[in-house]
Amino acid sequence: MIFLRLILLNLWRHRIRSAISIAGVTFSVAAMLTVVTVLQGAIGMFSGLLSSGAEMIVFERNVSDLFFSEVPAASASAIAAWPMVAHADPVLFGVVSSADHPIITCFGVTREDARIRKATWLAGNASTFGQHENEVVLGERAADFLNATTGMQVPIGHEMFHVIGIVKTANGFEDGGVFMPLHAAQTFFHKEGSSVITIKLHEKNQTAEFKAEVKRTFPNLIALEDAEFSRTYSQFKILKATAWAVGGCGLALGGLGVANTMIMSVFARIREIAILRVNGFSNTQIAFTILGESALISVSGALLGMIVGIVAMYALKLIPALHGYVDVTIHPMLICVVVLLAFVTGLTGALYPAAYAMRIRAVEALRFE
Amino acid sequence: MKTPSQSPTQERVAIRTSDVWKSYDRGAIPVLNGVDFEMRAGETVALCGASGCGKSTLLHLVGGLDEPDRGQVWVHGEELTQRRDVVRFLRHEVGFIFQFHNLIADLTVEENCLLPATAAGTNRTQATERLHRLAERTGLTHRLRHRIQTLSGGERQRTALCRALMNSPKLLLADEPTGSLDERTSGAVFELLLELVKWEGATLLMATHDRGLARACNRVVEMHNGRIHESS
Numbered sequence: 001m002i003f004l005r006l007i008l009l010n011l012w013r014h015r016i017r018s019a020i021s022i023a024g025v026t027f028s029v030a031a032m033l034t035v036v037t038v039l040q041g042a043i044g045m046f047s048g049l050l051s052s053g054a055e056m057i058v059f060e061r062n063v064s065d066l067f068f069s070e071v072p073a074a075s076a077s078a079i080a081a082w083p084m085v086a087h088a089d090p091v092l093f094g095v096v097s098s099a100d101h102p103i104i105t106c107f108g109v110t111r112e113d114a115r116i117r118k119a120t121w122l123a124g125n126a127s128t129f130g131q132h133e134n135e136v137v138l139g140e141r142a143a144d145f146l147n148a149t150t151g152m153q154v155p156i157g158h159e160m161f162h163v164i165g166i167v168k169t170a171n172g173f174e175d176g177g178v179f180m181p182l183h184a185a186q187t188f189f190h191k192e193g194s195s196v197i198t199i200k201l202h203e204k205n206q207t208a209e210f211k212a213e214v215k216r217t218f219p220n221l222i223a224l225e226d227a228e229f230s231r232t233y234s235q236f237k238i239l240k241a242t243a244w245a246v247g248g249c250g251l252a253l254g255g256l257g258v259a260n261t262m263i264m265s266v267f268a269r270i271r272e273i274a275i276l277r278v279n280g281f282s283n284t285q286i287a288f289t290i291l292g293e294s295a296l297i298s299v300s301g302a303l304l305g306m307i308v309g310i311v312a313m314y315a316l317k318l319i320p321a322l323h324g325y326v327d328v329t330i331h332p333m334l335i336c337v338v339v340l341l342a343f344v345t346g347l348t349g350a351l352y353p354a355a356y357a358m359r360i361r362a363v364e365a366l367r368f369e
Numbered sequence: 370m371k372t373p374s375q376s377p378t379q380e381r382v383a384i385r386t387s388d389v390w391k392s393y394d395r396g397a398i399p400v401l402n403g404v405d406f407e408m409r410a411g412e413t414v415a416l417c418g419a420s421g422c423g424k425s426t427l428l429h430l431v432g433g434l435d436e437p438d439r440g441q442v443w444v445h446g447e448e449l450t451q452r453r454d455v456v457r458f459l460r461h462e463v464g465f466i467f468q469f470h471n472l473i474a475d476l477t478v479e480e481n482c483l484l485p486a487t488a489a490g491t492n493r494t495q496a497t498e499r500l501h502r503l504a505e506r507t508g509l510t511h512r513l514r515h516r517i518q519t520l521s522g523g524e525r526q527r528t529a530l531c532r533a534l535m536n537s538p539k540l541l542l543a544d545e546p547t548g549s550l551d552e553r554t555s556g557a558v559f560e561l562l563l564e565l566v567k568w569e570g571a572t573l574l575m576a577t578h579d580r581g582l583a584r585a586c587n588r589v590v591e592m593h594n595g596r597i598h599e600s601s
């Protein structure tokens with residue numbers, strides 16, 4: 001009780017200073033949470049976009065970016081014929097920029113693709129897709145910014161396409177994208193195969209076998225499970241590393257703030273610490289009051305930071321341009337990690353002040369009034 | 370628990386220093402030059418001497434707050450520099466009273482007094498019970514919930530007295546306990562101090578330059594040129 005009282009007393013005595021350092025932790029935690037969550041959301045969305053509910057994805061071995069991957073059409077049809085494969089859908093990704101609109105992602109797909117089969121059709125229907133080369137289906141947001149409705153002609157790149165449907169998807173990339181028949185996309189992007197093949201197997205436990213088979217039959221292709229893909233894809237790795245680095249720097253700054261506060265706090269009460277010592281407080285007990293103060297600052301900062309971060313993410317979600325790109329599912333694990341990091345940073349920041357407090361000698365500190 | 374009659378402990382030695390030397394600034398300021406001194410348990414001794422002669426220094430050495438350059442200090446039969454548990458010693462065997470109280474001003478009387486109990490991990494009911502008994506004896510019962518800032522000098526020193534006795538130490542070291550009080554308050558606080566020490570059966574070593582107060586102790590010793598001389 002008295003420990004807590006001593007800790008709170010000290011926070012209260014310098015309330016402005018305490019508030020500032022709590023705010024420092026709050027903002028760094030909020031920043032970290034927002035950056036990491038938004039990024040993870042984007043990554044999740046991007047990998048969801050690639051695999052679209054399938055279990056595995058086959059692409060060219062050793063490409064740094066999937067947009068450069070090229071899987072020959074012959075390989076795709078060969079794999080589709082394997083007995084363990086339920087679905088093998090080739091997908092060609094392409095990006096078109098036009099004068100008025102920033103970028104449009106194009107998906108060259110077959111009508112069997114899950115994207116077409118399972119989409120919510122706001123206009124048109126799945127059965128008409130793929131019958132004519134110059135007919136496309138637009139994502140809801142793409143339709144919005146192209147000002148298009150079914151039956152209209154829209155310019156994409158240097159060509160005109162006929163809109164036969166509009167679909168709603170949960171995925172931001174797809175929502176702002178254009179779906180073309182695979183052949184049309186191949187012609188449009190001057191490619192012969194596809195970027196990837198998304199695979200659904202008959203039996204889930206055949207993934208290892210499937211991977212081995214791909215490796216043996218097509219040495220220049222690689223098959224990865226979904227989760228494995230998001231783990232190993234180098235673009236994701238770079239993004240994730242950046243997010244954690246940026247977040248970590250923020251947190252370190254918050255931690256430095258706490259360290260600074262704690263140093264001042266210890267200097268300001270050298271006499272009080274000496275009094276505790278004379279009254280039988282051990283070094284551990286003295287360190288406890290310092291570390292406790294710092295832990296209280298960093299944990300309350302972390303909790304406030306979480307609230308601020310969540311509010312910030314919902315605010316981001318409301319920005320129309322980001323619609324569909326910000327995924328506000330905050331993983332409990334992430335919260336734990338961030339709070340733990342904040343706690344550890346706070347404690348680390350208090351180590352030197354605590355060590356200093358432990359060296360305070362009562363005789364010298366109490367010599368003068 | 371307490372033994373008002375001191376005869377059984379009379380013979381025991383509470384404090385013994387043997388050829389104790391102490392200087393500051395690496396020998397530049399010699400303060401104690403071979404102090405030989407002894408006190409029996411239950412005794413009250415006044416340590417007199419001019420300001421700056423080393424009274425506080427000796428008290429700090431006896432209280433385990435500092436170490437001598439040379440020589441030994443025994444308290445309750447144990448040599449202090451050999452003790453590895455100085456914290457235990459501070460918690461249970463010695464209590465301090467200073468001229469300027471050294472209370473934590475933002476805490477209440479109760480909280481200040483409970484500090485030694487908290488340090489020692491005494492259970493709360495036991496500590497509160499002890500506190501109330503001490504508060505009653507020192508007339509602080511109605512002041513327990515008040516913060517130190519609102520107290521008079523005499524009340525502050527009485528609080529310091531309660532705190533020093535909280536864990537029932539057998540040795541009380543008082544460094545000019547009435548030095549910051551006016552004459553009347555000073556007399557009252559000192560009387561209370563002696564009364565409590567007797568009630569607790571404790572030993573008191575008090576540094577003072579008030580000859581009047583000193584005479585009320587069992588014995589008066591003089592500190593001069595860094596050594597101790599018996600007087601009277």
Ligand SMILES: Nc1ncnc2c1ncn2[C@@H]1O[C@H](COP(=O)(O)OP(=O)(O)O)[C@@H](O)[C@H]1O
Binds near residue numbers: 394
């Ligand atoms: N920590 C210290 N560093 C340097 N000099 C000190 C220190 N403590 C005490 N002194 C000096 O030692 C001498 C004795 O001090 P002290 O024991 O406080 O005397 P008293 O209590 O009798 O007035 C004084 O000259 C004082 O200035």
Ligand SMILES: [Mg+2]
Binds near residue numbers: 421424425426544
């Ligand atoms: Mg002194």
